[in-house]
Amino acid sequence: MTRTAFTLEAVEWDPWLAPVEAETATPAQRAALDASPQANSAYFRTLAHDVDSLAERSPLFHSVMYVPRGLKRAERELATVVVSIINGCVYCSSVHARRFAELTKQPEVIRALYDQGLDTALPPRLRAIVDYAAKLTRAPVAMTVADLKPLREVGMDDLEILDLTNAAAMFANANRLMQTLGEPIVPETSS
Amino acid sequence: MAELATGTDLLDAIVGVAPGSALAALRAQRPEILRHSQGSHDVLLSPDDLGGLSLAERALVARLVAELAGHVALTAHYQALVDARGGLPDGPRVAAILAHAERLAIAPGSATRQHLAALQAVGLQARDIVALAQLVAFVAYQVRVAVGLALLAQEKAA
Numbered sequence: 001m002t003r004t005a006f007t008l009e010a011v012e013w014d015p016w017l018a019p020v021e022a023e024t025a026t027p028a029q030r031a032a033l034d035a036s037p038q039a040n041s042a043y044f045r046t047l048a049h050d051v052d053s054l055a056e057r058s059p060l061f062h063s064v065m066y067v068p069r070g071l072k073r074a075e076r077e078l079a080t081v082v083v084s085i086i087n088g089c090v091y092c093s094s095v096h097a098r099r100f101a102e103l104t105k106q107p108e109v110i111r112a113l114y115d116q117g118l119d120t121a122l123p124p125r126l127r128a129i130v131d132y133a134a135k136l137t138r139a140p141v142a143m144t145v146a147d148l149k150p151l152r153e154v155g156m157d158d159l160e161i162l163d164l165t166n167a168a169a170m171f172a173n174a175n176r177l178m179q180t181l182g183e184p185i186v187p188e189t190s191s
Numbered sequence: 192m193a194e195l196a197t198g199t200d201l202l203d204a205i206v207g208v209a210p211g212s213a214l215a216a217l218r219a220q221r222p223e224i225l226r227h228s229q230g231s232h233d234v235l236l237s238p239d240d241l242g243g244l245s246l247a248e249r250a251l252v253a254r255l256v257a258e259l260a261g262h263v264a265l266t267a268h269y270q271a272l273v274d275a276r277g278g279l280p281d282g283p284r285v286a287a288i289l290a291h292a293e294r295l296a297i298a299p300g301s302a303t304r305q306h307l308a309a310l311q312a313v314g315l316q317a318r319d320i321v322a323l324a325q326l327v328a329f330v331a332y333q334v335r336v337a338v339g340l341a342l343l344a345q346e347k348a349a
Contacts, residue, residue: 056231070220141338181307
Protein backbone atom coordinates (compact mmCIF):
# COMPACT_ATOMS: atom_id res chain seq x y z
CA MET A 1 0.00 0.00 0.00
CA THR A 2 1.53 3.28 -1.07
CA ARG A 3 0.70 6.47 0.71
CA THR A 4 -0.39 8.12 -2.52
CA ALA A 5 -3.54 5.95 -2.57
CA PHE A 6 -4.92 7.88 0.40
CA THR A 7 -7.15 10.79 -0.46
CA LEU A 8 -9.36 13.56 0.89
CA GLU A 9 -11.72 12.95 -2.04
CA ALA A 10 -14.90 10.91 -1.67
CA VAL A 11 -14.29 7.21 -2.39
CA GLU A 12 -16.85 4.61 -3.46
CA TRP A 13 -16.95 1.02 -2.18
CA ASP A 14 -17.61 -2.08 -4.27
CA PRO A 15 -18.90 -5.12 -2.34
CA TRP A 16 -17.65 -8.66 -3.06
CA LEU A 17 -20.92 -10.20 -1.87
CA ALA A 18 -24.29 -9.18 -3.29
CA PRO A 19 -25.69 -6.79 -0.65
CA VAL A 20 -29.11 -7.24 0.91
CA GLU A 21 -31.66 -5.41 -1.26
CA ALA A 22 -34.20 -3.07 0.31
CA GLU A 23 -37.10 -4.90 -1.34
CA THR A 24 -36.17 -8.29 0.10
CA ALA A 25 -34.78 -7.20 3.48
CA THR A 26 -36.42 -8.77 6.52
CA PRO A 27 -37.98 -6.44 9.12
CA ALA A 28 -34.95 -7.07 11.38
CA GLN A 29 -32.54 -6.20 8.55
CA ARG A 30 -34.51 -3.05 7.77
CA ALA A 31 -34.43 -1.99 11.43
CA ALA A 32 -30.69 -2.61 11.70
CA LEU A 33 -30.06 -0.68 8.48
CA ASP A 34 -32.20 2.24 9.66
CA ALA A 35 -30.01 2.42 12.79
CA SER A 36 -26.83 2.51 10.66
CA PRO A 37 -25.11 5.70 9.49
CA GLN A 38 -26.18 5.16 5.85
CA ALA A 39 -29.01 2.68 5.47
CA ASN A 40 -28.71 2.55 1.68
CA SER A 41 -24.94 2.09 1.39
CA ALA A 42 -23.65 -1.13 -0.13
CA TYR A 43 -21.39 -1.56 2.90
CA PHE A 44 -24.16 -1.59 5.50
CA ARG A 45 -26.42 -3.64 3.23
CA THR A 46 -23.59 -6.21 3.03
CA LEU A 47 -23.23 -6.26 6.82
CA ALA A 48 -27.02 -6.77 7.03
CA HIS A 49 -26.53 -10.38 5.90
CA ASP A 50 -25.64 -11.05 9.55
CA VAL A 51 -28.30 -8.87 11.04
CA ASP A 52 -27.71 -9.48 14.74
CA SER A 53 -24.08 -8.35 14.63
CA LEU A 54 -24.99 -5.25 12.61
CA ALA A 55 -27.73 -4.42 15.12
CA GLU A 56 -25.10 -4.35 17.90
CA ARG A 57 -22.30 -2.75 15.94
CA SER A 58 -24.14 0.31 14.62
CA PRO A 59 -25.04 1.75 18.05
CA LEU A 60 -21.55 0.82 19.31
CA PHE A 61 -19.93 2.69 16.43
CA HIS A 62 -22.25 5.66 16.87
CA SER A 63 -21.49 6.00 20.57
CA VAL A 64 -17.73 5.61 20.10
CA MET A 65 -17.62 8.36 17.50
CA TYR A 66 -20.32 10.78 18.63
CA VAL A 67 -21.11 10.39 22.34
CA PRO A 68 -20.96 13.87 23.97
CA ARG A 69 -18.19 15.09 26.30
CA GLY A 70 -14.77 13.55 26.57
CA LEU A 71 -12.46 13.57 23.59
CA LYS A 72 -13.36 16.13 20.93
CA ARG A 73 -14.97 14.70 17.82
CA ALA A 74 -12.18 15.93 15.57
CA GLU A 75 -9.61 14.17 17.73
CA ARG A 76 -11.56 10.90 17.53
CA GLU A 77 -11.65 11.33 13.77
CA LEU A 78 -7.89 11.90 13.71
CA ALA A 79 -7.28 8.67 15.62
CA THR A 80 -9.42 6.72 13.14
CA VAL A 81 -7.49 8.19 10.21
CA VAL A 82 -4.19 7.11 11.77
CA VAL A 83 -5.46 3.56 12.29
CA SER A 84 -6.85 3.45 8.75
CA ILE A 85 -3.55 4.63 7.25
CA ILE A 86 -1.62 1.91 9.10
CA ASN A 87 -4.11 -0.77 8.08
CA GLY A 88 -4.21 0.52 4.51
CA CYS A 89 -7.94 1.29 4.47
CA VAL A 90 -8.31 3.90 1.73
CA TYR A 91 -12.09 4.11 2.08
CA CYS A 92 -12.13 4.55 5.87
CA SER A 93 -9.34 7.12 5.82
CA SER A 94 -11.07 9.15 3.11
CA VAL A 95 -14.36 9.38 5.02
CA HIS A 96 -12.81 10.28 8.36
CA ALA A 97 -10.08 12.53 6.97
CA ARG A 98 -12.83 14.64 5.43
CA ARG A 99 -14.72 14.72 8.74
CA PHE A 100 -11.55 15.88 10.53
CA ALA A 101 -10.95 18.53 7.87
CA GLU A 102 -14.57 19.75 8.08
CA LEU A 103 -14.46 19.99 11.87
CA THR A 104 -11.04 21.64 12.18
CA LYS A 105 -10.62 23.46 8.83
CA GLN A 106 -7.13 21.90 8.87
CA PRO A 107 -6.90 19.59 5.87
CA GLU A 108 -3.15 20.27 5.92
CA VAL A 109 -2.83 18.00 8.96
CA ILE A 110 -4.26 15.12 6.93
CA ARG A 111 -2.14 15.97 3.89
CA ALA A 112 0.98 15.94 6.03
CA LEU A 113 0.07 12.51 7.47
CA TYR A 114 -0.65 11.16 3.98
CA ASP A 115 2.38 12.66 2.25
CA GLN A 116 5.05 12.58 4.94
CA GLY A 117 3.80 9.71 7.08
CA LEU A 118 2.79 9.49 10.70
CA ASP A 119 6.12 10.96 11.86
CA THR A 120 5.36 14.33 10.27
CA ALA A 121 5.72 17.39 12.50
CA LEU A 122 2.53 18.03 14.49
CA PRO A 123 1.44 20.16 17.45
CA PRO A 124 2.07 18.30 20.76
CA ARG A 125 -1.53 17.26 21.41
CA LEU A 126 -2.03 15.84 17.91
CA ARG A 127 1.40 14.17 18.12
CA ALA A 128 0.37 12.41 21.33
CA ILE A 129 -2.92 11.24 19.79
CA VAL A 130 -1.23 9.94 16.66
CA ASP A 131 1.42 8.05 18.61
CA TYR A 132 -1.06 6.40 20.95
CA ALA A 133 -3.42 5.38 18.14
CA ALA A 134 -0.50 4.05 16.08
CA LYS A 135 0.92 1.93 18.87
CA LEU A 136 -2.50 0.58 19.86
CA THR A 137 -2.92 -0.46 16.23
CA ARG A 138 0.51 -1.97 15.59
CA ALA A 139 1.53 -3.50 18.88
CA PRO A 140 -1.19 -3.27 21.53
CA VAL A 141 0.22 -5.81 23.96
CA ALA A 142 3.65 -4.15 23.85
CA MET A 143 2.18 -1.00 25.39
CA THR A 144 2.98 0.01 28.94
CA VAL A 145 1.77 2.67 31.32
CA ALA A 146 4.56 4.88 29.92
CA ASP A 147 2.49 5.15 26.72
CA LEU A 148 -0.08 7.19 28.66
CA LYS A 149 2.48 9.78 29.74
CA PRO A 150 2.46 11.84 26.51
CA LEU A 151 -1.34 11.99 26.72
CA ARG A 152 -1.21 13.18 30.32
CA GLU A 153 1.44 15.76 29.41
CA VAL A 154 -0.94 17.40 26.93
CA GLY A 155 -3.65 17.47 29.58
CA MET A 156 -5.83 14.49 28.79
CA ASP A 157 -8.12 13.15 31.49
CA ASP A 158 -9.31 9.58 31.96
CA LEU A 159 -12.44 10.00 29.86
CA GLU A 160 -10.51 11.47 26.95
CA ILE A 161 -8.05 8.57 27.05
CA LEU A 162 -10.91 6.07 27.20
CA ASP A 163 -12.57 7.77 24.21
CA LEU A 164 -9.30 7.76 22.28
CA THR A 165 -8.82 4.08 23.03
CA ASN A 166 -12.36 3.28 21.92
CA ALA A 167 -12.02 5.26 18.68
CA ALA A 168 -8.73 3.62 17.72
CA ALA A 169 -10.07 0.18 18.65
CA MET A 170 -13.26 0.77 16.64
CA PHE A 171 -11.17 1.21 13.53
CA ALA A 172 -9.20 -1.95 14.15
CA ASN A 173 -12.72 -3.26 13.69
CA ALA A 174 -13.96 -1.07 10.82
CA ASN A 175 -10.83 -1.55 8.69
CA ARG A 176 -11.20 -5.33 8.96
CA LEU A 177 -14.76 -5.22 7.65
CA MET A 178 -14.32 -2.60 4.97
CA GLN A 179 -11.21 -4.16 3.45
CA THR A 180 -12.30 -7.77 3.51
CA LEU A 181 -15.89 -7.62 2.22
CA GLY A 182 -15.23 -5.31 -0.72
CA GLU A 183 -12.82 -2.77 -2.14
CA PRO A 184 -12.53 1.01 -2.61
CA ILE A 185 -13.08 2.70 -5.95
CA VAL A 186 -10.84 5.76 -5.89
CA PRO A 187 -11.75 8.59 -8.31
CA GLU A 188 -9.09 9.06 -10.96
CA THR A 189 -8.92 12.79 -10.37
CA SER A 190 -8.02 12.39 -6.71
CA SER A 191 -4.93 14.19 -5.51
CA MET B 192 -16.47 -21.36 33.66
CA ALA B 193 -16.05 -20.75 29.96
CA GLU B 194 -19.55 -19.42 29.36
CA LEU B 195 -19.91 -16.19 31.31
CA ALA B 196 -22.74 -15.81 33.76
CA THR B 197 -25.54 -13.58 32.50
CA GLY B 198 -24.83 -9.94 33.25
CA THR B 199 -21.06 -10.36 33.42
CA ASP B 200 -19.04 -7.85 31.39
CA LEU B 201 -16.21 -9.74 29.72
CA LEU B 202 -13.88 -6.73 29.49
CA ASP B 203 -14.35 -6.03 33.21
CA ALA B 204 -13.51 -9.67 33.91
CA ILE B 205 -10.46 -9.70 31.61
CA VAL B 206 -9.00 -6.42 32.88
CA GLY B 207 -10.02 -6.98 36.49
CA VAL B 208 -12.23 -3.91 36.82
CA ALA B 209 -13.63 -4.14 40.35
CA PRO B 210 -17.18 -2.98 41.08
CA GLY B 211 -17.06 0.47 42.66
CA SER B 212 -13.53 1.20 41.41
CA ALA B 213 -12.54 4.41 39.63
CA LEU B 214 -12.22 2.46 36.39
CA ALA B 215 -15.73 1.02 36.77
CA ALA B 216 -17.05 4.56 37.28
CA LEU B 217 -15.14 5.71 34.21
CA ARG B 218 -16.53 2.92 32.04
CA ALA B 219 -20.03 3.65 33.34
CA GLN B 220 -19.84 7.08 31.68
CA ARG B 221 -20.11 5.27 28.35
CA PRO B 222 -23.10 2.96 28.95
CA GLU B 223 -23.97 2.43 25.26
CA ILE B 224 -20.41 1.33 24.56
CA LEU B 225 -20.50 -1.15 27.45
CA ARG B 226 -23.87 -2.53 26.36
CA HIS B 227 -23.04 -2.96 22.70
CA SER B 228 -19.47 -4.19 23.22
CA GLN B 229 -20.82 -7.02 25.35
CA GLY B 230 -23.80 -7.36 23.00
CA SER B 231 -21.50 -7.73 20.00
CA HIS B 232 -19.56 -10.41 21.84
CA ASP B 233 -22.73 -12.27 22.71
CA VAL B 234 -24.28 -12.28 19.23
CA LEU B 235 -21.00 -13.29 17.59
CA LEU B 236 -19.86 -15.97 20.07
CA SER B 237 -23.22 -17.31 21.21
CA PRO B 238 -25.93 -16.27 18.75
CA ASP B 239 -29.49 -17.50 19.09
CA ASP B 240 -29.40 -18.41 15.40
CA LEU B 241 -26.01 -19.80 14.38
CA GLY B 242 -26.49 -19.68 10.65
CA GLY B 243 -23.74 -21.77 9.05
CA LEU B 244 -20.95 -21.02 11.54
CA SER B 245 -20.92 -23.39 14.51
CA LEU B 246 -20.32 -22.49 18.15
CA ALA B 247 -17.02 -24.37 18.10
CA GLU B 248 -15.90 -22.60 14.92
CA ARG B 249 -16.76 -19.23 16.40
CA ALA B 250 -14.77 -19.97 19.57
CA LEU B 251 -11.79 -21.22 17.53
CA VAL B 252 -11.74 -18.06 15.44
CA ALA B 253 -11.89 -15.79 18.50
CA ARG B 254 -9.10 -17.77 20.17
CA LEU B 255 -6.92 -17.46 17.07
CA VAL B 256 -7.40 -13.70 16.77
CA ALA B 257 -6.66 -13.13 20.47
CA GLU B 258 -3.59 -15.38 20.20
CA LEU B 259 -2.27 -13.63 17.08
CA ALA B 260 -2.61 -10.31 18.90
CA GLY B 261 -0.65 -11.79 21.80
CA HIS B 262 -3.33 -11.05 24.39
CA VAL B 263 -2.80 -13.71 27.06
CA ALA B 264 -5.98 -13.26 29.10
CA LEU B 265 -8.33 -13.12 26.11
CA THR B 266 -6.57 -16.10 24.54
CA ALA B 267 -7.09 -18.08 27.73
CA HIS B 268 -10.72 -17.02 27.88
CA TYR B 269 -11.43 -18.14 24.33
CA GLN B 270 -9.37 -21.31 24.73
CA ALA B 271 -11.64 -22.24 27.62
CA LEU B 272 -14.60 -21.61 25.35
CA VAL B 273 -13.07 -23.84 22.67
CA ASP B 274 -12.54 -26.59 25.23
CA ALA B 275 -16.08 -26.23 26.57
CA ARG B 276 -17.48 -26.54 23.07
CA GLY B 277 -15.59 -29.73 22.35
CA GLY B 278 -13.14 -28.47 19.75
CA LEU B 279 -13.33 -29.53 16.14
CA PRO B 280 -11.70 -32.12 13.92
CA ASP B 281 -9.13 -30.77 11.46
CA GLY B 282 -10.40 -30.56 7.93
CA PRO B 283 -10.55 -28.34 4.88
CA ARG B 284 -13.51 -26.35 6.17
CA VAL B 285 -11.92 -25.37 9.50
CA ALA B 286 -8.59 -24.79 7.77
CA ALA B 287 -10.22 -22.39 5.30
CA ILE B 288 -12.05 -20.52 8.06
CA LEU B 289 -8.93 -20.16 10.21
CA ALA B 290 -6.74 -19.15 7.26
CA HIS B 291 -9.21 -16.39 6.43
CA ALA B 292 -9.43 -15.31 10.08
CA GLU B 293 -5.63 -15.09 10.27
CA ARG B 294 -5.49 -12.98 7.11
CA LEU B 295 -8.12 -10.57 8.44
CA ALA B 296 -6.42 -10.36 11.82
CA ILE B 297 -2.87 -9.76 10.59
CA ALA B 298 -3.12 -8.23 7.11
CA PRO B 299 -6.68 -7.10 6.38
CA GLY B 300 -5.50 -5.13 3.37
CA SER B 301 -4.41 -8.34 1.65
CA ALA B 302 -7.91 -9.85 1.41
CA THR B 303 -9.36 -10.31 -2.06
CA ARG B 304 -12.63 -11.32 -3.69
CA GLN B 305 -11.10 -14.75 -4.39
CA HIS B 306 -10.66 -15.38 -0.67
CA LEU B 307 -14.43 -15.13 -0.23
CA ALA B 308 -14.89 -17.61 -3.05
CA ALA B 309 -12.64 -20.04 -1.16
CA LEU B 310 -14.95 -19.76 1.85
CA GLN B 311 -18.01 -20.33 -0.32
CA ALA B 312 -16.30 -23.43 -1.71
CA VAL B 313 -16.26 -24.99 1.78
CA GLY B 314 -19.92 -24.18 2.36
CA LEU B 315 -20.08 -20.72 3.88
CA GLN B 316 -23.01 -18.54 2.83
CA ALA B 317 -22.94 -14.73 2.57
CA ARG B 318 -24.25 -14.44 6.11
CA ASP B 319 -21.52 -16.72 7.49
CA ILE B 320 -18.78 -14.81 5.67
CA VAL B 321 -20.06 -11.54 7.16
CA ALA B 322 -20.32 -13.11 10.62
CA LEU B 323 -16.75 -14.40 10.31
CA ALA B 324 -15.46 -10.92 9.37
CA GLN B 325 -17.48 -9.35 12.19
CA LEU B 326 -16.05 -11.85 14.66
CA VAL B 327 -12.43 -11.22 13.68
CA ALA B 328 -13.07 -7.46 13.64
CA PHE B 329 -14.74 -7.62 17.05
CA VAL B 330 -11.87 -9.44 18.75
CA ALA B 331 -9.39 -6.98 17.18
CA TYR B 332 -11.46 -4.21 18.80
CA GLN B 333 -11.80 -6.06 22.09
CA VAL B 334 -8.03 -6.67 22.43
CA ARG B 335 -7.32 -2.96 22.05
CA VAL B 336 -10.01 -1.82 24.47
CA ALA B 337 -8.70 -4.36 26.99
CA VAL B 338 -5.17 -3.00 26.58
CA GLY B 339 -6.27 0.62 26.99
CA LEU B 340 -8.29 -0.19 30.10
CA ALA B 341 -5.41 -2.16 31.56
CA LEU B 342 -3.05 0.79 31.06
CA LEU B 343 -5.44 3.08 32.94
CA ALA B 344 -5.75 0.48 35.70
CA GLN B 345 -1.96 0.14 36.00
CA GLU B 346 -1.52 3.89 36.09
CA LYS B 347 -3.99 4.18 38.96
CA ALA B 348 -2.31 1.34 40.86
CA ALA B 349 1.13 2.92 40.54
